[in-house]
Amino acid sequence: MTSATLTQNPHRTAAPSPVRAARRPTASVTTTTMIARSLRHTMRNIDALIMAIVLPTMLMLLFTFVFGNAIEPDGGYVDYVVPGIILLCAGFGASSTAVDVANDMTNGIIDRFRAMPLRAISVLTGHVVASLARNLLATAVVIGVALALGFRPTANVIEWVAAVGVIALFILAITWLYAAIGLAAGNVEAASGYGFALLFVPYLSSAFVPTDTMPEWLQWIAENQPITPIIETIRGLLMGTELGTEPWWALGWCILIIAGSYVWGTWLFTRRARRH
Numbered sequence: 001m002t003s004a005t006l007t008q009n010p011h012r013t014a015a016p017s018p019v020r021a022a023r024r025p026t027a028s029v030t031t032t033t034m035i036a037r038s039l040r041h042t043m044r045n046i047d048a049l050i051m052a053i054v055l056p057t058m059l060m061l062l063f064t065f066v067f068g069n070a071i072e073p074d075g076g077y078v079d080y081v082v083p084g085i086i087l088l089c090a091g092f093g094a095s096s097t098a099v100d101v102a103n104d105m106t107n108g109i110i111d112r113f114r115a116m117p118l119r120a121i122s123v124l125t126g127h128v129v130a131s132l133a134r135n136l137l138a139t140a141v142v143i144g145v146a147l148a149l150g151f152r153p154t155a156n157v158i159e160w161v162a163a164v165g166v167i168a169l170f171i172l173a174i175t176w177l178y179a180a181i182g183l184a185a186g187n188v189e190a191a192s193g194y195g196f197a198l199l200f201v202p203y204l205s206s207a208f209v210p211t212d213t214m215p216e217w218l219q220w221i222a223e224n225q226p227i228t229p230i231i232e233t234i235r236g237l238l239m240g241t242e243l244g245t246e247p248w249w250a251l252g253w254c255i256l257i258i259a260g261s262y263v264w265g266t267w268l269f270t271r272r273a274r275r276h
Helices: 003-008 027-044 046-071 077-106 109-114 120-148 157-184 188-198 216-223 227-239 246-275
Strands: none
Touching: 046 077, 046 120, 077 120, 077 157, 077 188, 077 227, 120 157, 120 246, 157 188, 157 227, 157 246, 227 246
């Protein structure tokens, strides 16, 4: 630029360079990122996966060989008890979700997430999907052990697919519930305690004995809680017992638990994140 030009335009300044606005990641991107994060944590936490397999397997061995002959001396008790053990396996595996979520809420990582353009539900979805994958693997191992112990289902391919679908839906429902419990708990220890208490619900169902063998007051509770229709649906699909309206009740309970836990968990996450 010459001196003449400067004289003619004394107030001329350089044009500011354009600044690009940061693009906000889509919900699918943030959710995928959180799922990958939770899966990495799952792969590192081998102890949780082992316990999700070992504890239900030990219970199956206990009920089959210690109590089984007293309940069914012909040795057929394993066919009755396996559907209940499958759901118990899902409960053991999903209970660690409450601890993982509570740990996230107390170790300061949420403060970092707040500074990022993340949706609240993405963090919870990451934990839930990782737990679903872990529990499906654990369930497959438990079914394999049951087959080795003499479990002989009569299901065809379609019935197996339907049974796996019901199991996956239940795992999804119970995992969302545990995620919400982890948010509601004040600390990791409380989340662990609440999660453990919830594991007793399958014992008050038709998981281990028919409900008509229970006292009348307990029979009413066992027949009108979510676990019983889910177990009876799985049992009917795998063993050919009468289904009746149980699949509809199982589907309704799972959807209700997922919807309620989703709303509750999202609200709790947003509320607690604002406090940090």
